[in-house]
Amino acid sequence: MFSRVLVANRGEIAVRVIRTLRELGVGSVAVYSDADVAARHVGDADVAMRLGPAAPTESYLDVDRVVAAALASGADAIHPGYGFLSENPALASACEANGIVFVGPPVAAMRTMGDKIAAKRSVAAAGVRVVPGSDEAGLDDEALVVAALEVGLPVLLKPSAGGGGKGMRMVRNEAELRPQIESARREARNAFGDDTILVERYVVNPRHIEIQVLADTHGNVVHLGERECSLQRRHQKIVEEAPSPFVTPEIRAAMGTQAIDAARACGYTGAGTVEFIMSDDRPGEFFFMEMNTRLQVEHPVTELIFGIDLVELQLRIAAGEPLPFTQADLSSVGHAIEARVYAEDPARGFLPTGGTLHRLVEPSGVGVRVDSGVNVGTVVGADYDPMLAKVIAHGADRDEALRRLDAALSSMVLLGVTTNVGFLRRLLADEEVIAGRLDTGLVERRGDALGAGEVPDAAAVAAAVLPLLDARGADDPWQAAVGWRHGGPSWVRRRLDVPGRGTVSVAFRFHGGSAADAMIDDAAPRAASVVAGAEGVVRVTLEGVATPMVVHRDGGVTWVGIAGSAWPIRDHNPRADHLRPDAGPADHGTIRSPMPGITTAVLVAEGDLVAAGQTVAIIEAMKMEHTLIASADGKVTAVHARQGQPVGLDDPVITVSAVDLPHERENPNRDESEEQP
Secondary structure (H helix, E strand, C coil), X not given: CCCEEEECCCHHHHHHXXXXXXXXXXXXXXXXXXXXXXXXXXXXXXXXXXEECCCHHHCCCCHHHHHHHHHHHCCCEEECCCCCCCCCHHHHHHHHHCCCEECCCCHHHHHHHHCHHHHHHHHHHCCCCXXXXXXXXXXXXXXXXXXXXXXXXXXXXXXXXXXXXXXXXEECCHHHHHHHHHHHXXXXXXXHCCCCEEEEECCCCEEEEEEEEEECCCCCEEEEEEEEEEEEECCEEEEEEECCCCCCHHHHHHHHHHHHHHHHHCCCCEEEEEEEEEECCEEEEEEEEEEECCCCCCHXXXXXHHCCCHHHHHHHHHCCCCCCCCHHHCXXXXXXXXXXXXXXXXXXXXXXXXXXXXXXXXXXXXXXEEEECCCCCCEECCCCCCEEEEEEEEECCHHHHHHHHHHHHHCCEEECCCCCHHHHHHHHCCHHHHHCCCCCCHHHHHHHHCCCCCCCHHHHHHHHHHHHHHHHHCCCHHHCCCCCCXXXXXCEEEEEEECCCEEXXXXXXXXXXXXXXXXXXXXXXXXXXXXXXXXXXXXXXXCCEEEEEEEEEECCEEEEEECCEEEEEEECCHHHHHHCCCCCHHHCEEEECCCCEEEEEECCCCCCEECCCCEEEEXXXXXXXXXXXXXXXXXXXXXXXCCCCEECCCCEEEEXXXXXXXXXXCCCCCCHHHCCC
């Protein structure tokens, strides 16, 4: 076994690998960028080495800096985690050249499986079934259009390099093909440095099933069953489980055999995952999609049902040890489900968010595991993937695992950053999910029903009352601002900006102690009480119904967390009314950034005429592009953002005057070809 291992990653996977190293008595080395100097994985490791600036290309994606850190720290092995350099053969080659063990497969296997075109050819030669589509490299845009039409629409455009859903596009009609190919290339180039795109037949009602494989350097290869990964948004997984509620023992055996064949075909060693796609309509038909030559994000569900540590097995295989079991020795127990907790806003199409974590309570209990990479004080920025943690539950069967996972999520508190925890609970309660009727389009179909939970009145009352409670102990009751009057209490009114509800008026009057009356907008007064305890714990009672919550006040924002959901409720600023997008014609067309990120393209200039639906700018965060479009015809009256510069959530990017401009429209010099229908 190794004496010291450098973990070439960050966040929850770095924390998770360091935990196993500690259990094995192996020294751990963390690496960090300037943005992560106070990150949890840095504090958990025995040694931490600075890589460079926050930009991934100058830190976590810089092979030379990572290898130099390993050499300087005396590490004899590098564990790459997932993402970043984990599937980059350049790191494995550099390790080999410098006498460092790479905890992963051989360089040749990485190159074969890292190129989706080469991977399909390799496994097809070994008898593994592949999705029909193009497998030619170097196709230009027109050739890709021809290939897509030959395969038959709908098709899936996929980057040949990389994964994680970045650069993937599903195209249903011919008119979308060219612009989607251009967009897929641009995103793939930004994410992986390679804009090669392949075309595959889109499988209707697809289920995403993957097989975990382990292969040692002594010729032994086994599989550890399947994971169901069909619950996705933007082609990225959000809930995974093992075993699949859809796969039969016969299909499991067949898929397992093909996964082993795929691994043997490329000379694989270590832990890897072979991904298959299958249709709900044809349960006996499945196709190879790709092989991930690394540990998967969702590996904990396999660990829980098999009672193993995949990271430990990775390390032992890399150290030259044989697998401690054969296929016949392996059997699973129970069911496990994982939910990924992201810093993202389901109400805004799951766009990444950011901020500082002010309150954090991670769930615990029987059958519950949390893999987390954050602490109180963690700053979530736009430089890296928005995943904060994973909550995993194991039960005797699927129903018990679902119940335990929902209970765990309901007790989770994350204040300071908008997350998807409330959305996850609504998703797990969906009747299709409960029944196990899953496919990769389910989340998109459910849309609004799962998106944003309504902010309850109790949260608004807490946000209105709590900032004033401390003032009740003031020596001068006239300065207490809680409605004290010589003749009895009067109403105190506060206006709040509540997510999904707009500006809300909350009025209340105190009767002594915690008792009060509360009135929301024009509704009838209700008996209320607000009791604040330690660590931000608050109980709000309205008409006898008590709601426990955790609250944190940050400037003019009150974060309120209830049963896993959390909302930022802002003190209303009347002076800012004229800056609101709906304040009047002059600002009616202000297009704002839906997420913190970088402005990668500004496609209009001040004075340009634009049409409704026209693309005006592109924002990128965490290697994901988001296109900003004009909502109405008009004239660009201001360009607030600059290409290559950062923008914050809701920052103005482009302002378009929505007033009618007949004299402009009649301008004979206007190029009508620039308008988009």
